[in-house]
Amino acid sequence: MAVEEKNTRCQVGLTGNSAVAYAMKQINPDVVAAYPITPSTGVMEEFSSYHADGKVDTELITVESEHSAMSACVGAAAAGARVMTATSSQGLALMWEVLYIASGMRLPIVLACVNRALSAPINIHCDHSDSMGARDSGWIQLYSETVQEAYDNMLQAVRIAEHPDVLLPVMICLDGFITSHAIENLCTLSDSEIKEFIGQYKPRHSLLDTDNPVTFGALTLQDNYIEIKRQQSQAMDMAKDVILSVGKDFEDSFGREYGFLESYRMEGADVAIVILSSAAGTTKVAVDELRRSGKNVGLVRPRVFRPFPYKELSEELKGVKAVAVLDRVDSMSSFGGPLFVETRSAMYGLENAPAVIGRVFGLGGRDYRVADAVDVFELLLNIKDTGNVDKVVDYITVRE
C-alpha cells in the first residue's frame, strides 16, 4: 500500500486525551492503575468506559492517590504484566518516589503525562514543570507535538519500553489542554495492526512464576548498587537505537516518520529555535512567515528528551549562527530551563559553535503566539549580524 494511502485512511477527529485513551484501549494492557487529575482526567474517564463496557481485558485498579497508582503499577509490572497509567502535574509529583523505583527495577511501564504546571501558585494549565522535574528519574521521555503524535508515541512506547535491551519505563508527554483537549484530525490504526506491531509481552522475570522464584527490590549496598545503576545508564543509552528502530518499523508499517528530532526548514538556516511539543506548531507558522520575507530561519523540535539526543541535536544545529532554546519550564537555577542547559552543553566544543540563548516561556498556560516566535527570531537574526548576546537567559511572554 502506498504511504499516502496509509496516511489518510481511518481519519477521525479526537482530543489528545481521547486519542491516548483509544490507544490504551487498543493496546489492551493487563493492568492500569490510575487516579484522575486535570488535565489528564479524560484519559482515565474514557479508558474506564472501555473497561466498563467490556472492551478491554484490563485489570483496572482505582487507587486513592498517584503514589498508590505508581506503586500498583510497579507491583503489577514486577508480576509480569503489561502496565499503563496516566497523570499530570501534582499527580506526577506525588508519584515521584515510585518513579525511580519503576526505572530502577527496570519495569517497562508506560505513562501518559498530560503536561501541567506545578503548584504554587496552583494552576491547571500547560507547562512542562511536571515531566521536566522527573527528567532524571530514569524514565524515557517522548514529547508529542500533536494528537496524532501522542497516539503514535503511545504505541511505540510499548515496544521501546519492553525491548530486552531497554526495559525502562516510558513517559509520553502531551501539552495539557492545548493538545489534550483540542480536537485534531488523526489517522488511527486498526486493533489488529496494533496487536501485530506491539506483539506479546514476555517479561524477563515474574513474581508469579513460582517455578523460578525471584526477589525484586532487595537491599543493595556499596557492593552492588553502583553496578545496578551502571546497567540502568546503559539501558538508557541502548534506548537510542531502539527508539530509532521502532520508529523505522512504525514508518515502514504505517507511513509516519519518527526519529529523535523533527527539523523544520533547517536547509540553509542562519538561526533556529529549539522547542518541545505543541509550541513547535506555533513556531512553524513564524518560520513560514519569516521565510516568505527572505529570512533564513528554522526550527528543531526534539521528540525524545530522555535519552537526550545530544549528538543529533548538535549535528542539526552546527551550521547555524544563533540558536534560541525555548523552555516551557524554569529550572530555578538562574540559568534557564533544562532544554536550554542541555542543548547548550551539547554544542560545547563544536567548531564555530553558534551562540545559544535560553528563553523561558508560556508558564502556567500563558499563550505563546506566532508574534512571540517572530520576536525571538528577530533577536537571533540581530545576534547573528552583530555578534552581541545581551542576555543569555531571560523570560518571554511575561509582563514587564
Place this chain on the structure above:
Amino acid sequence: MSEKEEKKKGWKDLPIGGVLLIPGSAHDYSTGGWRKFRPILDEEKCTDCKICWVMCPDSAVKVEDGKMVGFDLEHCKGCGICAVECPDKVKAITMVEEEENK
C-alpha cells in the same frame, strides 16, 4: 554459585535491576553481626509455647522436634522481640549485652 562469588560480578553480568535470582539467599547474609544484645534462654522456665518462634522477624529461633532449643546467632540481630513476646508469666528470655557474653 555462592552469593559471595556473585557479588564480584561486573555490571554487565549481574542480573538487571537488582533482581535476586537465587531463592532463600537471605540465609547467606549474616545479620548476626548487627547484634548488640544477645537473647539468653532459661530452659527451666521455657514452656515450648513457641510464641518467640512465631514472632522472630529473622527466623532465628531454633525449634527441633517441637521444642524451642535456642537461637541461630548467625541471623539473630538482637532486636529483643522474642524476649518481649515470651508470655509475662514465663519470661524465659533475657537480653544480655554482647560484651558481657565474651
